[in-house]
Amino acid sequence: MTPGEVLKQYFGYDSFRPVQEEVISTILKKKDILAIMPTGAGKSICFQIPAMMFPHGSIIISPLISLMKDQVEALTEQGILASYVNSTVPYDEAIERLRDMYRGRIKILYMAPEKLEPSYFTDCLAQVPISMVVIDEAHCVSQWGHDFRPSYRKIKTFIDSLPKKPIVTAFTATATPAVEEDMKKSLGLSHAEIFRTGLDRPNxxxxxxxxxxxxxxxxxxxxxxxxxxxxxxxxxxxxxxxxxxxxxxxxxxxxxxxxxxxxxxxxxxxxxxxxxxxxxxxxxxxxxxxxxxxxxxxxxxxxxxxxxxxxxxxxxxxxxxxxxxxxxxxxxxxxxxxxxxxxxxxxxxxxxxxxxxxxxxxxxxxxxxxxxxxxxxxxxxxxxxxxxxxxxxxCESGQAKVDVTDTAALIFKTVRSLHGRFGASTVADILAGSRAKAVLDRKLDELPTYGKLSFVKARHIKSALNSYVADGYLVREGEPYPVLRLTNKAEDVLEGKANVFGLAFGAEDAMADAAVERKLAARSPVHGSLFDKLRSLRKEIASAEHVPPFVVFSDATLEDMAVISPKTLEEMSTVRGVGEFKLRKYGTRFLKIFLEEADKDEKLRETWRKNPIFKETEPEDTAEDMPEEEPSSAALFAQLKFYRNYLASKKGVPVNRIFTDDTLSEMARKRPETKEELRAIRGIGPKKSAEYGDAFINIIKSSPQSAE
Incomplete structure (x- = not known):
């Protein structure tokens, strides 16, 4: 099998993500690699597919027990032979799992780095043919990293002790240049191929x-x-x-x-x-x-x-x-x-x-x-x-930025007058007009800017100060208690050569409200009663099989499934994340939900057909399928309302989530024929216009005007 065929059959994906195929191809050529790929970029597939294709077993060195358990459960659910060895596995069972790898019954064996301490276990492991050693979370080997683990320093010694050197591959999500150099040196990867994918996670x-x-x-x-x-x-x-x-x-x-x-x-x-x-x-x-x-x-x-x-x-x-x-x-x-x-x-x-x-x-x-x-x-x-x-x-709050040059200049003047002797707290106290002993004893209340921002909360002044540091107007110096000084960028502002744009004081409170109210589901049209049914079935299966729900199918797979809305197993196989093994195991049960939805949809259409307002028409989004008669705006309102209710039932959302009755009433009176005219109606923004506009405009165009 080719890597692409393995990807489709076992993992259910039609194509690789950026760099995955190149990494896999390099490993299959028996070259050592170091890959720095962000979380969610598909690192695991990069070593799991070669591990399945190599003649002998592969060891995956992983730092945490719970991570191993989850990954082995996920692989097993995909029909891949895998197991793990760590402190939770009894000694005799650990040796038996080595025997299973020797016999070819296990292709992938996850292992804690602590198991590499010289012992009878490592003596036995040395007798097992190993095609590849994978070091996951490889940054743990570096003292310059943020998560150093001394046990990772033993990995190179273990690999060097093996009778035949396996392919060595190392993966991590983030690494600065210093950490990258330390990883190469500490893991013996000086001549390895280096892969760095972009760190961006657009989702x-x-x-x-x-x-x-x-x-x-x-x-x-x-x-x-x-x-x-x-x-x-x-x-x-x-x-x-x-x-x-x-x-x-x-x-x-x-x-x-x-x-x-x-x-x-x-x-x-x-x-x-x-x-x-x-x-x-x-x-x-x-x-x-x-x-x-x-x-x-x-x-x-x-x-x-x-x-x-x-x-x-x-x-x-x-x-x-x-x-x-x-x-x-x-x-x-x-x-x-x-x-x-x-x-x-x-x-x-x-x-x-x-x-x-x-x-x-x-x-x-x-x-x-x-x-x-x-x-x-x-x-x-x-x-x-x-x-x-x-x-x-x-970026979202950027439109709320205003010209804050006058306020910024007050802050910059205060910092300048302190000659680099104080930090942000003192600057904020001066501007707020604090009567604190530390301010008064140093006669800081005599500065020209003292109390100039007394109407602003001290925490908001300090927040603005820190923003100016982050944006390059001020610099912190000294540790552990840094002081502030101006940069040339701030000097330009004081000389009238540049303006400062930022958020008004207290804008953070409004932004916090926006964050709470923001719903991820609003960005995806598939969330609703159908998605909830798919999640409910997934949870039922997961409970019966004693595995986490995401091991059955991920949220992204369920979303793709809801968009495709398959009616046959062949259509189900096109869903991203539904491989051959899971298609056979779960396909029919999930397919049943879509067939039931289709039956319900047909019943709704039958109701539509029988309603006297609509005669023989069906609720499609084209003008020729919409009613041609009924001259009054009251009848048009009834048409719009019936279609609105139909959509709400189909999507599993409250009717007002689409349009309120007042909005429909105004729509029936004004009869908009373009999306621009539609957006002029109260209660209709760009999102609703884009999502529902064509269908409702077609109903309006197909409904004759009232007699003059």
Missing amino acids: LSFRVIRDADKEALLLRYVKAHKKESGIIYCATRKAVDEVHDLLKRAGIRAGRYHAGMEDEERRKAQEDFSYDRTPVMAATNAFGMGIDKSNVRYVIHYHMPKSLEAYYQEAGRAGRDGASAECILLYNGRDSGIQRYLIDQGNQDEEQKKMDYHRLNAMIDYCQTTACLRNFILTYFGEKADKPCGHCGN
Whole structure:
């Protein structure tokens, strides 16, 4: 079989994602590789397909037990021979699984790096023919990375000890140039082929909400997205417990996960989340790499993480199935204090602390920039960003930016007058007119700008200050308590050579409201009663087979299924993510839902035909299929209303979600014949005009005018 045939038969995809085919082809030529590919880019397929095609078994070294379990379950559901060995597997059973790989009964064996310690087990492993060793999450080998694990340093020694050197492949989601060099050196990959795909994840929408009431906002968001699966990351174990209690008191089914819990308690929490028994998980970054759940629809960072590397990897746990997902960071100035404290209390050397502070400052700048958030991330990792993404929080709020030059100039004058001796808190206190002892003792109340922004909350002033740092008007200097100074960009503003555009004070509150109300489903027309039926069947099958629902089919596969609406098994096989094995196993049961929907649809059409208003017409979106008679606007209103109700029933949404009766009444009176005329009617925006306009305009055009 070719790689493409394996992809279709076992994984259900007709084509590879960018770079996947090239990586697989290189591995099949028996060349070592290092691939840096973002979460959700399909790294696993890059080594799973060659592993299935090689004559002998392959070892996948993976850092977390729960990750192995999920991946092996997913492979088994696709008809692929796989297993794992870690501390949860009894010794005798681990040896038996090695025997199964020797006999060819297992092609893929996941393994914890700790199992590579010299022992009878590794002696036995050395006797098993191995085609390939895969190092997943390879950045863990680097002390310059954000998730260093000493056990990864033993991998090269183990590989070198094997009687015959296998192909070595390493994969990670993010790596700066320094980490990349360390990986190559530590894993013996100096001559390996290097693959770097773009880090961009177009299905993820990034958003930073500053200085909000975190508890209130979190509860509002989770309640507004109660049908969706999400993760809430916290900086400390204590915060995880507090957020978990907050959610539980509000009646929300939530789990928690951190290193202070018992192993069995963590295992159950992970399983309940994977199986959709608890839709929300509050966790520390200990939950980071242990997630193979593809249908996480949002990731909220309750606190700012320590670096953009950590943030992008954790946020990347959302939307792994390719469907739309949200990554929201709730930020206030105290978050940076928490992270500085954690760095200060660490046992790393001074050089490492300096690197940690550098990463932290970049993370703070991300939280405060008014520029495109996606582009900020890509630039940090050394990629060139062509244009703003258009759908991150900053891009969406861009239209709310106003000329804030006068306010910015007040801030810049204050910073200049302090001659680089104070930080953001002091600058904010001066402008707010604070009577704090530290301000008065230093006679800072005598500065010309003292109290000039007393009508603004201090937190909003500080937020603006940090934005000016992120956007290059100000620079922080010194650690751990940095001071501020002006850049040439700010000097140009003070000299009247440039203006500053930004958000008005307090705009963050309105942006927070928009984030809560925003629904992912609004971007996808397939969410509704049909999608809920597909998810319900998926959950029923998953419960019967004791596997997580996403292992049966991902949300993206169900969405594609709903769009295609297959009526035969052949049509079902064209759905992305439905391979030959799953088609045989689940195809008929899912097909039954679409056949029942088609039968219901026909009954609705029969009702349409029998209604005297419509005579023999059917509700199609073309003019010739719409009624030709009935001269009054009242009759036209009845036609529009009946078709509106038909659409609502078909989509499984409330009738007012399409058009209200008042909107239909105005439509019947004004009889718009173009989409531009339709949008002029109250209650019809661009989205509804695009989605429903043609059909309703055709009804109007086909209905004769009233007699004059």
